[in-house]
Amino acid sequence: MSDLLSALLLGILEGVTEFLPISSTGHLLIAQHWLGARSDFFNIIIQAGAILAITLVFRQRLWSLATGLHQRENRDYVMKLGAAFLVTAVVGLPVRLAGWELPETVSPVAWALIIGGIWMLLVEAYTARLPDRDRVTWTVAIGVGIAQVVAGVFPGTSRSASAIFLAMLLGLSRRAAATEFVFLVGIPTMFAASAYAFLELAKEGNLASENWTDVGVAFLAAVVTGFVVVKWLLGYIKSHKFTAFAVYRILLGAGLLLWLPAGN
Structure with missing residues (x-):
């Protein structure tokens, strides 16, 4: 397989899995x-x-929040987005500085x-037994921030799955509301993480050898x-639950363990 085709497939895989609750990493x-x-x-x-893709999807929502800060409801929502991002940064940065690296085994x-x-x-x-609740509380905001850090430490956990389901468990039981909040928090979180990692690599001088055609196609x-x-x-x-994604995760994980019993 050519490097360009491989890059294309990896880019497609990232776009498909980043925001589905199945773990892109x-x-x-x-x-x-x-x-x-x-x-x-x-x-x-x-x-x-x-990240750019989800920013484009939510461009109208982001614009309404930015231009509607005079409304109390919008200010409260933005403050809770900021709180979730801050928790992720405060807890996640020390993990990053400690030299945590993703495992190379499956x-x-x-x-x-x-x-x-x-x-x-x-x-x-x-949560199916609970009434639908779409109000983001401070507990939900802080929980989402912590969930994002946990997902970053344990590959396969899925940032979106961890955060969405913890938000639902903490009281934001309406799936659409939990998903929107988690996705919006993910925009500054992932932009910041990508920028930080990019600066680290640039400082170390590891960018000169990149194949920019492959990178552009994958992007x-x-x-x-x-x-x-x-x-x-x-x-x-x-109109659907996340059950299909949960079953997929279990089947895929079990298949990998059976196929690679030694964790190669």
Whole structure:
């Protein structure tokens, strides 16, 4: 397989999985065992493409929040977005500075997929008995921030799954409301993380050897597929639960453990 085709497939995979509750990092780690490992810079850029996609999807919502700060409801929502981002930064930065690195083996990802899938099913069953609530509380905001850090430490957990389902468990039981809040928090969080990692790589002088054609193709693929997938997901969850994603995670994780019992 050519490097360009591999880059295209990885970009598509990032766009498809970044905001679905199935773990983009986990899928990229798995895919790169077959498509070839890529640099940290490559992974940062395609993630930035997915972030750009969701920014485009929510452009009207972001504009209404920015221009409607004179309204108390909008100010409260923005402050809680900021609180979730701040918690992620305050807790996550020390983890990053401590030198935490993602594992290179698949077995931790497989276990995270299985455990996360079971967690999703349990939360869905519990919140189904509760009335729909769409108000973001301070508890939800702080919980979302912590969930994002946990997802960054354990690949396969999924940032969106961890944050959405913890938000639902903490009282934001309406799926659409929880998903929107988590996605909006993810925009500054992931832009900041990508920028930080980019500056680290630039400082170390690791950018000169990049294949910019591959990077550009993968970035555009992530933008386009990410935009399509997020638009689809926002419509899907209006009338469906996340059960299908949970089952997929469990089956994929179990399949990986059976296929790679030694965690290679």
